[in-house]
Each structure stands twice: as C-alpha cells, then as structure tokens.
Amino acid sequence: MKHLIDIKSLDKSEIAQIVSLARTFKLKKRQPSVGGSTACLMFFENSTRTKISFDLAAQKLGMNVIHFDGGTSSLSKGETLKDTLENLAAIGVDNLIVRTTEDDFIQRCMSEIKVPLSYVNAGSGTTAHPTQALLDFLTMLEKLATVKGKKICIVGDIAHSRVARSNIELLTRYQANVHVVAPEYFMPEDKRDDVTYHTNLADGIKDASVVMALRIQKERFDNLEGYDINDYIRHYRLHSKLIAEYCQYALIMHPGPVNRDVEITSELLDSKKGQTILEQAQNGTYVRMAVLEMLNAKGAN
Amino acid sequence: MKHLIDIKSLDKSEIAQIVSLARTFKLKKRQPSVGGSTACLMFFENSTRTKISFDLAAQKLGMNVIHFDGGTSSLSKGETLKDTLENLAAIGVDNLIVRTTEDDFIQRCMSEIKVPLSYVNAGSGTTAHPTQALLDFLTMLEKLATVKGKKICIVGDIAHSRVARSNIELLTRYQANVHVVAPEYFMPEDKRDDVTYHTNLADGIKDASVVMALRIQKERFDNLEGYDINDYIRHYRLHSKLIAEYCQYALIMHPGPVNRDVEITSELLDSKKGQTILEQAQNGTYVRMAVLEMLNAKGAN
C-alpha cells in the first residue's frame, strides 16, 4: 500500500489487512514497527476526533509528528502546492495526512507532482473519508461478524456526506444490503443501482442490522431548498421507540460529532445502544495505526 | 490516585509520594515507567510555564501528548462537553490536563460523565491550582526540611488567587503557621480560622520563614473598589531592605509570572534571594512528572 485515497482504490486484501492489524493493535498483541517515520498533519478544515486520532495513532507507532499550519505556512504566502509538497518530502516527511474542503486535492497533488510522499485522505470535500469507513467496517465486523447480506441503513444528510460515500463504496463491495434514507433535499445526485433509496424512515430501517445516522453538515450548504430542521427532526430523527418497533437488534452508529436531539435523541444516545458510537471513535485510533503501519512497512515506499 | 482536582482531595500519603517521586526524578534516580499513556492538554486560559511544564513532564515520561485546541474544536462547534470527553477517552486519551476560568469545570465533567479519564487540574478559576501548591511545598521542604510550625506569609491579591487557596489548604494541613497580608480590596471573602490575616505588611512578614508574593490578577477584575496600583506598590511591594529588617532569613517565593517592580522590586528579584522563584519553576516539572507517573501507574486506572 502506497497511499490511502479512497475506498475504491483499496483491494480486498488490503482492507482485510487493515482490519486484522487494527484488531491486533487493539488486543495489544503486536508492537508497532514503524518508529522513525514522519507523519505531517495538514488539516484545512477544523477537526477534533479525526486529527487527534491520527496524531495519537502516529505517536503510538513511535512516529515523528509534524503539524503543518495552513494559515501561517509558505502556502499561504503564495508558494505553489507543488513546491510545498516537494519541500516537505525533502525535509523528511513520509506521510501527508490531509483534510480538505476540496474533493480532489490529493488527486491534484499526485497528478502534478512526483514525490515519495504517501498521502492519507482524512476527509476530502464531500467525496471520501476512507478511514471513517474502515473504522465503521471494523466496528460492524466486531458486532456482526460479517456484513454480507445484512441490511445496513444510512440515514440523513447523504448529499453532503463523504462518510456515506466511503461507507457505501466499502459495504457494497462486501455484499451488504445497503439502504439509504433521506429527505429529498439531502438525497444525493449520484444514486447507485446497488443501493436502495427511501424517503420514509420506517421503510428504510425496517429489519436493519445497522442504522447509521449522519451529521447534518450545515457548513456545506447555505440555502437548501426545502430544508427545515424541524421537519427533519419530525421525520428522520432516531429515537428508542422507533428502533424498538422497526429494528430492535440494530446497531446504532454515527460518525460524530452528533448534533444531539437532531439526528438522534439524547435518550437513545445515552442508552446502551448509543455506546457503539464511542466504539467507533475507539476503533478509529486502531484503524489509523494499521493504515500508517502498512504505509510505512519496509518496502512500502 | 485517580485524579488531581484540588489539595483537599489528596491524602497525606499521596502528597508524600508526590514529593518523594518528584525528588527522585530530580536526582535522576529513577526512570519513568508510564511510557505509552496519553496526556491531552486542554487549556482555556493562556499559560506559558504551566503548559510547557506539563507538556515537558509528559514527554519526559515517554507519554504521548495531544493538544486540544478549544478555539477550533468540536466543543466550539456546539458538541456537548459530555460527548467531547467521552470521545477523547474513546480515542485513547488517559489524562486530561485542564486549565479553565471556571471554578468547577472538572467537578462538572465528573458529575455528568462516567469515563475512564484522569483529570488533572492545571488551574481552575480562582479556586485551585494544586500542582502549584505541591511544587511550592517541595521547594519549601528542600529549603526548610519541614513547614510544621514555620511562619509562612502570603502577600498580595489573595482574593483572585487559586495559588493562595491551594497553598493555604496544603500548608495548614502540615501545621504551618499561615499568615496572609493583603489590602482590603484583595482580602478574600472566605477567611479561615486557621489563618491570620493582616493589612499591614510588616506585621505579616515579621520573623517569617517564607514570604510568598502573588501576581496581581488584573485579568480577573475590572473595577475593584479601592484598588490603586501605586497605593499597592507603596504599601505591599517586597524589597530587600524590608526583608532584611523583618525576616532576613526568609525564602522569597512567587508563582510567576512576576509583575516586576509591582509585587517585588527588581533589585530583590535579581538578588540571590530571588533565585528561589526559579527553583519553584524547576520543581514544577518534577512535581508534574510525579503526578502523571502516579496517575498512570499500573492499577491506578
């Protein structure tokens, strides 16, 4: 593995290795072996859990961690992206962990420039967030053993969600039965044939093994025709009674941070069922350790 | 030891262990043993020495260090405190080192939430700054062998001083003879029976073994009736002649940063007597190493 750009570009043996390695770290069965490599965190969007999770994952592996501050950097002083990246690589950065509002930032980097940097996508625009999909996958495997044939229902702001896109990409590859529930104003334009779309919540979650709510990404839209938060809450908010009625055994997941009482009620979040969301956060550190370990394994670069 | 919230909640065996462990680290007699644990620095107030001191203490112990930036974090985007803390714990944070303007921030955290985080109070509002009191205690012990029966006089802005509160709490427990000197406008409302209060400086410092000046906390008051900096300087500023006259053997201490020529004259600060203030700063790193070592010792969590 040389980069982690999106789910599409991973093959199944790589996904299996990530999951297996993350489990091994989680069970403290293996010491990391990539000490001495250097990760640079280049975050152009605010982030708490993803950034801290990558930072900690790298430190736990014994890696050096550099924080690239977009605001005061040479990039902001007009240096070209190409020159900045080539210099980071020359100075000694091995992995560039990038979060951007731009959909194709990493692709742009890679097409322009030939440098021995491994890129890790920590969330790009509305298109991809592969480590989130991988940690969600690990969480499902721990609880369900397999996703094959399971009904997995993703609910909410699909249109703006890179989490949804990466999860759909990954879950359909493993033959999950993926359903999406969204009001028209959150319905994605790029509908897929292997996913079932619903505007009615009950239809979507009925008999689901997993119900994954998404954060409403207010920062990604201004005026969205038809959007009304109270309407959303009335028709799409998850709550315990609803889950008990339609899919009592379902895992309740959310990539966080949750808008409490918007996407999920506090009573459901704070119930036993809500705890899976924290297991997702926990698995995030192990999945990122696995990804960084694989990117820096001898021979990978 | 599971948390360090304030002096009150420490028992004497814990204080003795902190002091002894700090001395051991200072004398390089012991290698730290908590490598691999993770400290998260969550500072909502500016800080130089305390923050750097904790950061360095954690690094010297081989811990991973995460900086939580309040301004760009999920907290500032409206995530609840409960959710932020639960996620930090899930991601892998072991110790949350917190500085706040709020008096009861950590208590609020602990009452709402059950997460396996160890909290360390790095200064809370005007109420507590326990590691400062512990490093002051270590400094006094190194110089005086014991504080029992010694006259220790704290001078200045007591009303706004968490340093004074934590020191008084600790020193009275060890039977020091604690005196306080302050003008009326800096006198605390919560006077204690086991402390003697003076408005006259000479009365307070006469025959003292320790004279501890405090920083005037201008950032904590706007209009304080009766406050006049020139009046303060005239009646309360420490200088060498005064010390020579009333308590020539006294240790001169200050938690820093000093407002030079306000709380203490430059000639006193720059004299040999002023050097104890730097020994306080030095002891700070060792005391914080001791606290973090104890919080992360096997079995503590």
Next chain:
Amino acid sequence: MKHLIDIKSLDKSEIAQIVSLARTFKLKKRQPSVGGSTACLMFFENSTRTKISFDLAAQKLGMNVIHFDGGTSSLSKGETLKDTLENLAAIGVDNLIVRTTEDDFIQRCMSEIKVPLSYVNAGSGTTAHPTQALLDFLTMLEKLATVKGKKICIVGDIAHSRVARSNIELLTRYQANVHVVAPEYFMPEDKRDDVTYHTNLADGIKDASVVMALRIQKERFDNLEGYDINDYIRHYRLHSKLIAEYCQYALIMHPGPVNRDVEITSELLDSKKGQTILEQAQNGTYVRMAVLEMLNAKGAN
C-alpha cells in the same frame, strides 16, 4: 559548541564537525545520542521549512520538543524577556531555537542573562541564518568536493538577505571566490573587500560553479526607491538559456520558498538543474540534527 549564533562565531573545526556529522546522519551510519534533551521552538516570524526542519531534526534525535507561542505567551502579557528565558531554562528547556525580525535578539538575551540555555539562531532579521549557510555549504561540498577557488555567485535581494550574509561569511572563510549580483536597490550597504559586486547578471554568473538566487523579501521593505518587479525579472531572473550560455555546469541553488518566475523561471526550476534546491531542503534536516547533537553532547553544557 555552546550556541549557534552566526557563522563568524564558529571555528573551522566546528564547521567540519557539523558537516561530517550531518553526512553521517544522512547515510544512516550513526544513531543519535542526545535523546532526553529539550528543544523549544520560539518563532516570531512565519516559517514553514526551517521550523518543520528543526522540529523534525529534534524529534529524530529523540529530543523533547516544546512550541513557544509568542502570541499567547507570558512575553505578550508583559513578562520581561529575562524572566521568560530564566523560567524556560528552569522548567527544563536546553536549546532555544529562535527566529526573529530583530537583528540582535539572541545577543540581547545573552548579554542580559546568565542561564544555561543553548541558543540556536534560526534566522535573525537581515543579519544571520547560520544553519541555512551550513546546509548550503554541505550541498556544495557534496557536489563540488570543495568550494576553494570556485566562483560562487549570489543573485538578487542581497540587501535584505540574512542568507546572503551568512553564506558570504562562510564561503569567504573557505576561500571561495564569491561574487554578488544585484540591482542598485538590492545592493547591500556593507560591501566587503573579499567579494566582487556586479549589477550585470551575465558578468556575475560567467563561469560560476554555483549560482544562488535569493528570495525577494517583500516583507522587509515598503517603498524601495527604484524597485520594480518587472525590471527585476527582465534583468535578473535566472533561466535555462542564460545558464547554458554563461555557466552551463553551475549548480542552481535557492534557499526557498521560491517566488516562481520571479527569481527563477519555472522551466529552470522544474528541470534537472532545479533539483539541487530540494537537496538543500533535505540537507537542512541533517545539518540541524548535527547542530543539535553537538549542542547537547555530554560536556557541551
């Protein structure tokens, strides 16, 4: 070696040791031995490559790294420089790595204060940037074996360039034949007898072994009489045809970040000849490792 302030204060055996140690690290022939020392990065000017390079160099040596944030520090709250430095040393900082707009900041520190801090100049005003000169020297040695008797031509904004000053200082000591090319508005006031000055680019670069272009330091001047960027480009920009005509074997160097198509054309930068500039960046990390290793060697402090 106790500090690195400028090239002038280094003797040749120290320079030789820096170069040799940097080469050893680069060839992975030696493990660093100064783990446990603490570097504090105190940058009052923006910086990407120098700051990241020092940060990474320190981490690669196993040092602890502290970031001193000028903006929110006790210095900005009115603490004196003396008190800040004495406290940093007391807390445990060994090396203070400083970048300032002020020419004599470190000299001021050292004259006022006696603390066991090792200072490293990471760029001071327009006067000195010794690690840049050292990494440039290493790069030249790797390519040319020696600089003795070689024509080395520095082109551009000499007046505002600490890089030029440190390079001239170092290269003349090693009997390089140093030439400078600049328009009148960029010509330095402190001309030296051992350097040849030109206003005509072709005269300066003819038969040069090295042509080093400098960044135009727009942030250091407002109204500079006679300065016109188009005039500069017309007469002083380096491009491949010019190099081919006057000094076809010359190394092309630049301290970065490059103002593309101002100091050097993109076609030259992106050609094979432009790659030396990245080798400079790469050597920067190794030179800084060497400097930090020497400053922290047992007995150095």
